[in-house]
Amino acid sequence: MTRNLIQVYHDIGSDAFSTKQLIKALKAFSGKFKVMQTTGELLRSHQSNLEETVLLCFGGGYDLGYLSSLRSEGCAVVRNYISSGGRYLGLCAGAYFASKRCVFDEHGPNKVVGDRPIGLFFGDAVGPYAPGFQYNSEEGSHAVPVVRCTSEMMYSGIPNALCYINGGCAFRSTDWTHADVLYCYGNSNDPAIITSRLGGGIGVLSGVHLEYNPDDLDQLNAGDHSHEVACELRTDDEKRLQLWHAVLSFLLGTVN
Numbered sequence: 307m308t309r310n311l312i313q314v315y316h317d318i319g320s321d322a323f324s325t326k327q328l329i330k331a332l333k334a335f336s337g338k339f340k341v342m343q344t345t346g347e348l349l350r351s352h353q354s355n356l357e358e359t360v361l362l363c364f365g366g367g368y369d370l371g372y373l374s375s376l377r378s379e380g381c382a383v384v385r386n387y388i389s390s391g392g393r394y395l396g397l398c399a400g401a402y403f404a405s406k407r408c409v410f411d412e413h414g415p416n417k418v419v420g421d422r423p424i425g426l427f428f429g430d431a432v433g434p435y436a437p438g439f440q441y442n443s444e445e446g447s448h449a450v451p452v453v454r455c456t457s458e459m460m461y462s463g464i465p466n467a468l469c470y471i472n473g474g475c476a477f478r479s480t481d482w483t484h485a486d487v488l489y490c491y492g493n494s495n496d497p498a499i500i501t502s503r504l505g506g507g508i509g510v511l512s513g514v515h516l517e518y519n520p521d522d523l524d525q526l527n528a529g530d531h532s533h534e535v536a537c538e539l540r541t542d543d544e545k546r547l548q549l550w551h552a553v554l555s556f557l558l559g560t561v562n
Contacts, residue, residue, distance in 0.1 A: 319371015
């Protein structure tokens with residue numbers, strides 16, 4: 307069966323703006339695929355047409371909501387989809403969700419720490435990487451540089467990029483057998499964007515939002531700080547877009 311669907315989770319835990327940005331950016335990349343939303347109920351009940359899905363995406367929000375919506379049954383469906391040859395894209399909360407362990411604000415008031423059932427990445431997603439995070443606020447958002455840490459040719463023309471982050475993670479593991487670091491945070495060399503394999507499938511997990519358009523971010527009218535972040539992102543948005551396209555080319559170009 308031909309796989310021509312790209313599915314974006316939009317249900318409990320997903321952020322409306324993040325979902326909108328993700329769908330918009332996916333549609334702008336290629337008209338070859340049909341981009342559609344899915345829910346926890348559809349995934350749990352095996353009614354999500356995953357057999358026709360080339361890429362399953364979980365974007366920004368909070369991963370406890372994802373767990374609540376999918377429950378153990380839905381998480382098992384997602385894990386089986388990936389291990390059976392599927393492709394997964396996890397951005398921010400979607401990266402925490404697909405790692406073996408979520409470590410969020412471990413010593414702070416928003417502490418969320420625990421194992422996660424999908425385990426695409428056999429390691430920890432640790433955040434918030436950048437300071438000042440607040441739920442339902444742009445005050446903790448930042449424009450952060452990421453630098454290339456891979457020798458893969460498709461990324462050779464993108465030595466660095468400036469990306470949006472608000473609560474996103476870095477990745478830590480003692481076993482990188484099935485994972486590779488694509489880009490690191492420029493100020494620390496901690497892994498920011500990785501690729502990881504699970505059975506016959508593969509995914510890209512990112513602590514930064516590769517899909518965010520700074521012009522759309524500015525239209526949130528979320529205050530002076532958010533405007534300053536959007537202005538900073540605009541200064542180098544071409545590289546961010548190149549990196550986004552390279553990641554999608556990798557995920558969509560390695561489908562059997």
